[in-house]
Amino acid sequence: MTIQNTSSAVMSQRRSPPRALDYFPTPPWATRALLEHVNIRAGSGGQGEGMVPWELLTAWEPACGEGHMARVLAERFGKVVASDVFDYGIGASVYDFLGAGGLAAAPPPVERPDFIITNPPFSVGQAFVERALEIATHGVAMLVRTAFLESADRYDLFKTHPPSAVAQFSGRVPMVMGRLDPAASSATAYCWIVWRPPVLKWARDKYGHTGIIAPHLFWIPPDARARLERPGDYPAQAEGGLL
Numbered sequence: 001m002t003i004q005n006t007s008s009a010v011m012s013q014r015r016s017p018p019r020a021l022d023y024f025p026t027p028p029w030a031t032r033a034l035l036e037h038v039n040i041r042a043g044s045g046g047q048g049e050g051m052v053p054w055e056l057l058t059a060w061e062p063a064c065g066e067g068h069m070a071r072v073l074a075e076r077f078g079k080v081v082a083s084d085v086f087d088y089g090i091g092a093s094v095y096d097f098l099g100a101g102g103l104a105a106a107p108p109p110v111e112r113p114d115f116i117i118t119n120p121p122f123s124v125g126q127a128f129v130e131r132a133l134e135i136a137t138h139g140v141a142m143l144v145r146t147a148f149l150e151s152a153d154r155y156d157l158f159k160t161h162p163p164s165a166v167a168q169f170s171g172r173v174p175m176v177m178g179r180l181d182p183a184a185s186s187a188t189a190y191c192w193i194v195w196r197p198p199v200l201k202w203a204r205d206k207y208g209h210t211g212i213i214a215p216h217l218f219w220i221p222p223d224a225r226a227r228l229e230r231p232g233d234y235p236a237q238a239e240g241g242l243l
């Protein structure tokens with residue numbers, strides 16, 4: 001489905017996912033930080049053609065949960081397609097992004113989106129990145145724990161597919177399982193990692209490898225939350241409960 005701001009509908013039809021699905025909703029301001037601080041459209045117009053306007057670009061949020069990230073993406077992108085393996089009752093497509101199980105035969109909700117942007121389940125984060133890099137035509141952005149950058153298991157992922165940017169949050173992004181809680185605290189550090197499939201292809205075609213790509217590492221300022229939080233980001237709270 002193409003996402004709209006459906007927060008009140010989310011409240012009334014709420015369904016709880018199994019714990020194994022790692023449902024950690026993203027505070028909306030953390031997605032706005034990507035759109036504001038990371039130039040994800042760079043190069044979208046091709047050489048010398050500037051950037052494609054937001055309204056012409058499509059983003060797929062393939063692990064959308066209750067749509068907290070997808071709704072923010074819709075503030076800029078012309079079209080946002082939202083799906084999840086679990087039906088959270090928001091009207092998003094039910095689709096297994098990793099193609100496992102009985103949903104594998106289902107057609108994807110969108111064929112070749114310009115961007116794939118999500119907060120993947122930690123346990124299958126690498127598989128999400130690899131799949132997204134096969135599909136997105138312009139960019140992949142993943143909000144992950146900063147610890148995702150380490151581990152021998154992911155060495156080959158980053159060597160073969162070097163990101164174009166790593167945007168580290170200076171402040172904490174409080175995420176808790178199963179609910180969006182503005183009062184939550186967190187001891188976990190997060191960053192956005194951004195890949196550009198056309199740049200990876202260019203390097204492979206020209207040099208036979210991607211070692212030429214050096215990620216741009218920078219920091220999202222500590223005041224991001226204060227600047228980017230909006231009234232209505234936590235709508236259910238005003239009505240006595242949290243999503």
Ligand SMILES: C[S@@+](CC[C@H](N)C(=O)[O-])C[C@H]1O[C@@H](n2cnc3c(N)ncnc32)[C@H](O)[C@@H]1O
Nearest residue numbers: 021023024025026063064065068085096097119
């Ligand atoms: C960390 S939560 C992110 C939720 C949402 N992106 C947000 O930020 O609010 C991970 C989500 O991945 C979904 N998920 C887990 N495995 C999946 C799969 N194979 N395909 C699609 N979605 C999956 C879960 O249901 C859960 O909603």
